């Protein structure tokens with residue numbers, strides 16, 4: 001693409017959003033900015049399209065959103081009969097989410113596609129639910145999930161309510177790539193389309209059916225004694241979680257939920273935290289301060305589109321400890337399995353699904369309960385796809401639980417993506433279940449480590465922004481493939497290169513360095529952010545030994561990345 005020519009075309013034609021012309025003007029004398037905004041089209045990554053909001057082909061704006069929607073429309077026209085062409089749309093609280101959702105609807109309707117739109121902002125899992133409930137051919141969610149405030153994104157769901165996976169994404173991407181962003185897109189008038197019944201608002205009934213489905217996920221026997229009056233502090237981090245999460249908890253009988261006031265209402269600036277990601281300690285700080293003030297032992301938060309959950313638990317010294325996504329997943333896995341065994345509700349051939357970068361300690365816990373573990377590539381869409389596979393085999397009830405280290409969990413099959421509402425409910429229930437028995441979640445975790453062996457799992461991210469950053473990441477991955485045989489004094493027992501397609505998985509740019517004693521290191525470029533991700537998993541005699549080895553390995557890679565970039 002000729003960057004200057006494309007830029008000039010945008011200056012002449014991009015006027016559908018009044019914010020665009022001044023943004024284009026501002027980059028006229030900034031070569032780096034201009035090149036980054038125009039050097040490529042936004043790519044479909046782990047979570048669909050994701051990018052900074054702004055003018056340009058490599059940004060999220062009304063044109064890139066409309067172009068993606070025209071591509072989706074063309075795909076639907078080729079693959080579905082006219083009466084099957086229905087699409088559900090939702091969005092989170094981010095800047096321009098409302099506008100982008102409207103543009104998606106305008107383009108789809110102009111292509112003869114019926115649109116179901118949530119009237120209010122709604123979590124990603126609710127979109128997955130609506131696709132299934134309303135028998136749609138696809139779903140579109142406007143969100144950049146947990147990314148910083150300047151980002152937005154576009155997730156595409158298939159007829160099964162699962163995010164489209166590699167094959168469908170490639171077909172849709174081809175449709176999108178074939179389009180000219182100004183001349184090939186069709187639009188209609190939003191208000192007229194609503195009046196004509198071509199855009200219909202999704203009814204309250206769909207949301208209440210979702211709530212009912214979530215509530216059915218409790219693995220507890222009805223007579224189990226638990227104290228639902230225990231105080232819990234909650235934050236939707238200025239996103240979509242408030243209504244569904246508090247409604248579920250209220251209907252489940254929880255009476256003492258305190259919501260962080262500053263983070264209650266939707267706000268695309270996410271003004272109280274650096275970025276709205278419950279993985280980040282600074283993001284959890286305000287909620288923890290309220291937990292301390294309110295004398296609550298437990299705090300949890302969702303990300304803006306409410307598909308993730310992070311938690312903090314008070315320890316014996318009165319400090320609040322943040323648990324990792326792996327730790328929360330292990331606790332939930334053990335909780336669900338133990339309750340299912342206790343209540344004789346364990347399916348005949350139970351299956352747990354995780355990703356290859358999620359802790360292998362799950363395998364040991366699952367084995368204890370006779371549960372099979374399936375490990376897939378990063379992205380909850382692959383877990384959703386696995387549920388679909390089980391469904392086709394008539395085994396959908398064998399799906400017990402799916403989780404990722406990146407704070408995503410799902411215990412049911414009523415949606416096909418990670419569900420922060422479902423996870424919030426189960427985590428709160430698990431917290432009060434143990435607390436009622438005098439056990440804190442930290443004690444429970446320590447018990448699991450004692451029983452199955454200690455395992456330290458950490459994740460480190462290294463930012464590589466823009467065009468240069470992408471090239472640096474490619475170079476680093478190539479160098480890693482060639483040169484690493486010893487890691488911080490540890491011999492690499494085996495190098496798994498997922499680019500070759502291991503264990504029947506689709507090829508992926510992922511390297512796993514197998515170290516002695518079941519320890520391992522995985523390196524991969526993120527599919528959602530301009531980052532290289534380093535996952536370290538150390539099984540050692542004790543915490544101190546694991547920590548030391550983890551630090552050495554982290555230092556090794558930090559130096560390697562610096563040297564090679």
Ligand SMILES: O=P(O)(O)OC[C@H]1O[C@H](O)[C@H](O)[C@@H](O)[C@@H]1O
Pocket residue numbers: 046047145378379380381404406408525526527528529533
């Ligand atoms: O590591 P990344 O490619 O950035 O993906 C990190 C996470 O991003 C999103 O939240 C996806 O829904 C997850 O399934 C994925 O694990």
